[in-house]
Amino acid sequence: MTMMTAKDMPRSAATARTGCPVHDLKDMLRTAGLRPTRQRVALGWLLFGKGDRHVTAERLHEEAVKARVPVSLATVYNTLHQFTTAGFLREVAVEGAKAYFDTNTGDHFHFYVEDQGQLIDINGSDITVSHLPEPPEGMEIVGMDVVLRLKPKAR
C-alpha cells in the first residue's frame, strides 16, 4: 500500500441502489441479516435518504422523534452499531466522548470544527496520503482516519 486519494473512496451503501428507496432499504437490511423493523427502516431512511451525513446517536434520536418515529435512544445506539457492523456506516473518532457515524463508509477525510463539534466531509479533493509505512508484523491496516482540526481564524 502506498497511495490513496479521496477519489478512490467508495460511496455510501445506500447511494449505490436504485428504484424504490424503501424497498432497497429493506433489501439492504435483509442482506445484512437484520429484520426490516419499523425503527430500522425509519432510521435507515433518515440516514441514507439525503446523501452523506454525519450524526451522533443523540442527534439521530432527536430527528427520529421529530419525524414522528418514536424510538428509544438505546435502540438508536443498537441500530447504529448494527449498521456499522453491517458496513452501512463508519464510526469516526474525533475527540471527547462523542461518537460520530458517517454514511460514507470508505476511508476518507474530514474537517472538524473544534468549537462546534461539527464534522465536514472533504470531498472530491486531491488530498493524498502517500508512503504509508508497513504495519507491524502480523497486523494489517484496516482503515485510515485523517482529521484536519479547524478553529475560527485569529485576526
Next chain:
Amino acid sequence: MTMMTAKDMPRSAATARTGCPVHDLKDMLRTAGLRPTRQRVALGWLLFGKGDRHVTAERLHEEAVKARVPVSLATVYNTLHQFTTAGFLREVAVEGAKAYFDTNTGDHFHFYVEDQGQLIDINGSDITVSHLPEPPEGMEIVGMDVVLRLKPKAR
C-alpha cells in the same frame, strides 16, 4: 499549506531542554504560569522523563500511585489538561470514550491497534500528506490527525 511529512514535526517540549531535568521541569511549569507543585512535577517527570509516550489518564494515575506519588485521578485529569493547554501535550482522539495524551506535541501520525487500544507512533517515516484543501472561509487548520487502524492479520 500543501505538504507535510513526519520529519518536519517538532519534538516534545521536554526533550528540547538540557541540564537538571527537575529544574527544567519546574521552569517549564513556571513559564506556563503553573506552580511547580509536587504532583505536577511528579506527573511531568513520569510523562517527559522517558521519551515520547502515549498515556490515558487512568494509566498515568496507576503509574503515579506505583511510583509512590499518590495523586488523585481528578488531579491527573486537571494536570493533563493544563499541560495540554500549555502545549506540553497533545490530545489524540482515536475511538470510544478514552482520551490519549501524547508527549510528542507536533502533528504526526499513529497506528492504533483496535483490539488492544494501543497507540504506536509512526516515526521517521516518509509518510506524506499533500494537496491539503483550503479550510472554509474564516477558519484555519490548527492540527492534523492521521490514524491508521490495525487489526491482527486474518489468515
Next chain:
DNA sequence: TTACGTGCAAATAATTTGCAGTCCC
C-alpha cells in the same frame, strides 16, 4: 409460534465539578 427486536430503567465508563482543606510564593 418463536426467535429476534424494542423500550425502559438501571448500570458502566470516562470525565468534570464543587468545595473544604492544603501548600507554594
Next chain:
DNA sequence: GGGACTGCAAATTATTTGCACGTAA
C-alpha cells in the same frame, strides 16, 4: 497570608446492558 492547588465525593455525559414485552417471518 492569600490565592492557587489538591482530593474527595458527587454530578455529568455518553454509552451499554438486563429483562419483560412486542412483532416480523
